[in-house]
Amino acid sequence: MPHLLFAAERQRAKKLKGASRRSVAGLPSREAAARRAQWQIHKANLQDRGKLIDTRDVLVAYGVRQELKQRGWNRKKWPPLPQQALIGGRWPGSRDVHCPDQISVRLPSDLVLRVRSACWHTSAKSIALPRD
16 A cells, blocks of 8 residues: 555655746756756655655655654764674664564665664663673
């Protein structure tokens, strides 16, 4: 069913872009490129605010941002991650449960770093306990 949502949202995006596309007809290439760039910025803003969910990547990124906000972890800057947090593998205290279904998504690197930093710094005392 998500594919129906994405298809409908893509159609909506095309309609939104249509007015922009028509408005570049006959413009000098530099001005047309500037208008297209304005559309991309506008589209990204709609996606970030959850007003246009046209791909799985956008849906997951929006959901992650909402989760950060709900937990009170949505501040822009967290302290840098210590080197040990950058090592691959599971963090101490991770549970042995997993989701049976997995999907791949492309998330903005700053969002991934914010999630990792928020998780690490929120759990730092608990992570250190088994090691002490």
